[in-house]
Amino acid sequence: MNAPRTRVQRRPVHGVLLLDKPLGLSSNDALQKVKWLLRAEKAGHTGTLDPLASGVLPLCFGAATKFSQLQLEAPKTYTAIARLGQTTTTADAEGAVLRERPVDLVSITPERLAAVQAQFTGDIQQVPPMYSALKKDGKALYEYARAGVEIERPARAVTIHALKLALTQDEDGQPAIEMVVTCSKGTYIRTLAEDVGEALGCGAHLRALRRTDTGGIDLARCVTLQALIDMPEAERMQHVLPADTLLHAHVPVTLGEQDAGRFLSGLRRRGDWPDASAVAVYGDQPRALLGVGHVTSGELIPDRLLSPLEIQQILEGTPLHTERGSLETL
Missing domain, CATH: 3.30.2350.10 (Pseudouridine synthase)
Incomplete structure (x- = not known):
């Protein structure tokens, strides 16, 4: 008689894991294995790498999936x-x-x-x-x-x-x-x-x-799938980098509390910013990524926004259930 399968308790994970994909696995197979190891709710990769190819494969979780298209377009x-x-x-x-x-x-x-x-x-x-x-x-x-x-x-x-x-x-x-x-x-x-x-x-x-x-992310920053399998769960989470890891080529713009709230509602903001086709927008207090946009004629225009819940979860950290059943925050 087969033992009953243990149901994995999923949790919100937000960020990017830089995987050195092994030979023989499709990009989606690699994604699903890492998603299971992290017990993440939502995940996506940044463009397929053939099973016969190995190497850099950024995996996006939670809010970071909103920026995966940027790596699809990258050299x-x-x-x-x-x-x-x-x-x-x-x-x-x-x-x-x-x-x-x-x-x-x-x-x-x-x-x-x-x-x-x-x-x-x-x-x-x-x-x-x-x-x-x-x-x-x-x-x-x-x-x-x-x-x-x-x-x-x-x-x-x-x-x-x-x-x-x-x-x-x-x-x-x-x-x-x-x-x-x-x-x-x-x-x-x-x-x-x-x-x-x-x-x-x-x-x-x-x-x-x-x-x-x-897109400027090289092998030196990646972790192998076998290394992830072998390490404790809490250590795996240390390899989940912030969502703005994918935004290193974006111009950073920081908004005050009132402008940040309006920007998150999808409203354009005016300021003395120079024109820029790719902007990473942050809130000031506390500092948090709000989304990405572009600036035209001094107007900051939203393109992709994080939800208030995603921002709250990122600021609070991801809850981790340990083997003893206690709850800690990374």
Whole structure:
């Protein structure tokens, strides 16, 4: 007879946990595991990272979910390994080999790599892969691909902010290219690996991918899932950072008590602020994040607001039930 499952008592958690996502887990699986470990009521991630990729994945809880879109739009940096001489059906290691070609390592000189770097740096056009979640007539492209149907995909504009290529070997000792890429939203690293391989005359497919930075948040600030599992519950909560962790690029504006209350009601406020497209707005006494907005012609205009309950819970701290059943506040 199976033992009855213990019901997890959820609680309000507000903030951001910076996870170093492991290989083999989808972004949503990783989110659900951390949500369970924190016993959080509400959670969301800031953009998917494929199961075959590891690295920086900010997870948002409670009020911080209102700002997750900011990370979706942010530039991201990856380190990738692309095996030379083979193309696959999926452009990565999961697919069947489509074509094999010899790799002329002598011709892959630093000068040639520099020329290919320049070719794929800046604003470029990419044709999305068939094995992707993009939709056609309400159906994901990978569903068509699995059925053997090829769909015409128009090229899309993406931006490669920086690209560094170096000759290396993959985990099997085969010739490969290491790519360090900083790119815009919507860039497919698999497609970039394929395109770089074609530019080198031998083809390529992605063997390994690790996200090292997203919107200025790097791996040094992240915690692994296994470390979270192994630590006591109270220690896990110490890894939940304030919601404004995602707002480091915003201009801070602080409002007095009356203006703060009106701003939270959705009213615009006037002041001598310079124009700014992204503003993080705080109340003065006590200091608390109220939301985000923008300033136009001296007018502070709300965009996303925290609720009074969320602000109160953040100021009071999240109640934590200990193993002894007592109640403490972090």
